[in-house]
Amino acid sequence: MHVMEGFLPTPWWQIWFAISIPVIAYGIYKLNRLVNEKREILPLLAVAGAFVFVLSSLKLPSVVGSCSHPTGTGMAAIIFGPAISAVLGVIVLLYQALFLAHGGLTTLGANVFSMGIVGPVVAYLIYKAGMKANLNFFLVVFLAATLGDWATYVTTSVELALAFPDPTGGFTASFGRFATVFAVTQVPIAIMEGAITALLFKYVINVKSDILVELKVVEEAVVRKIKGVAA
Amino acid sequence: MSRKLELIVLAIFLVFAGQFLYMSSTTDAEYGGADGEAEGVIMELTDGNYEPIANPIWEPPSGEIESLLFGLQAAFGSGIICYFLGYYRAKNKYENELGYKNSKESKSKSRLL
Numbered sequence: 001m002h003v004m005e006g007f008l009p010t011p012w013w014q015i016w017f018a019i020s021i022p023v024i025a026y027g028i029y030k031l032n033r034l035v036n037e038k039r040e041i042l043p044l045l046a047v048a049g050a051f052v053f054v055l056s057s058l059k060l061p062s063v064v065g066s067c068s069h070p071t072g073t074g075m076a077a078i079i080f081g082p083a084i085s086a087v088l089g090v091i092v093l094l095y096q097a098l099f100l101a102h103g104g105l106t107t108l109g110a111n112v113f114s115m116g117i118v119g120p121v122v123a124y125l126i127y128k129a130g131m132k133a134n135l136n137f138f139l140v141v142f143l144a145a146t147l148g149d150w151a152t153y154v155t156t157s158v159e160l161a162l163a164f165p166d167p168t169g170g171f172t173a174s175f176g177r178f179a180t181v182f183a184v185t186q187v188p189i190a191i192m193e194g195a196i197t198a199l200l201f202k203y204v205i206n207v208k209s210d211i212l213v214e215l216k217v218v219e220e221a222v223v224r225k226i227k228g229v230a231a
Numbered sequence: 232m233s234r235k236l237e238l239i240v241l242a243i244f245l246v247f248a249g250q251f252l253y254m255s256s257t258t259d260a261e262y263g264g265a266d267g268e269a270e271g272v273i274m275e276l277t278d279g280n281y282e283p284i285a286n287p288i289w290e291p292p293s294g295e296i297e298s299l300l301f302g303l304q305a306a307f308g309s310g311i312i313c314y315f316l317g318y319y320r321a322k323n324k325y326e327n328e329l330g331y332k333n334s335k336e337s338k339s340k341s342r343l344l
Contacts, residue, residue, distance in 0.1 A: 010284070050308035050312050
């Protein structure tokens with residue numbers, strides 16, 4: 001779930017835009033360069049973007065009796081990095097803000113920050129650390145996607161708590177309430193997202209691993225191990 | 232092909248589906264959207280005084296239309312992913328297993344011979 005239209009007062013909605021716009025601009029620059037250098041990544045980029053599209057359209061029930069969306073940004077973050085993920089995220093967020101009244105235009109900056117930037121950064125860092133530690137590839141992908149999704153919602157809670165501090169308890173009390181609504185709800189949904197992301201990676205690697213190796217996302221040895229297990 | 236990962240994912244899914252079915256039939260949980268709940272928290276924190284600074288440009292007129300738009304989003308994204316997987320799976324099969332080569336490549340190779 002994103003911050004709804006109009007629910008971030010001045011100066012917060014401007015602040016999040018000010019932070020997010022440079023990242024998106026950098027992401028567009030990086031994207032242009034990547035596509036010009038290696039045109040063959042386009043199908044994979046389409047898949048990463050489509051994955052965000054699909055996953056953020058699903059409203060999944062959580063264990064506490066409410067619904068929320070997964071984010072789907074884990075795959076884009078792992079393959080293309082956080083900056084390009086921000087670009088993909090902004091496209092999806094615009095579609096949902098304009099056609100579904102889900103999220104908003106004033107809150108676009110804040111929502112890109114949580115879903116397009118912080119989430120992917122967390123996923124990316126966890127993935128790189130996990131692969132360096134030579135852990136099982138699917139486990140690392142699962143952890144990266146799950147914790148990235150969860151970080152997105154923790155960030156949304158922070159954004160709302162900063163804008164609406166509790167009159168008595170301040171930011172902390174407010175954050176506790178928003179986190180209960182968003183972050184606790186999100187745990188099972190994030191786990192589902194991690195599992196699906198790992199599964200999709202399995203199919204992508206089996207079918208087109210060369211681009212992933214070329215982009216230095218996975219090492220050849222890891223690919224061979226995965227395909228060897230699968231064969 | 233080892234289907235271990237598929238089985239693990241299926242198990243995770245069944246746990247959540249089972250838990251959901253159980254909870255929805257035994258408790259009166261509403262399963263509303265979490266952003267609606269957040270709106271409730273905001274109203275409580277501001278004693279109902281908060282006025283949104285903007286309104287959505289357009290809202291789907293009903294839950295049915297909203298379902299349509301979410302459904303389109305999912306269908307469109309799935310189409311792209313599945314086309315990609317199918318295309319490259321077939322390409323691998325034709326190039327590697329069946330030995331089919333791009334006709335331009337094989338023509339230029341036969342000229343070298």
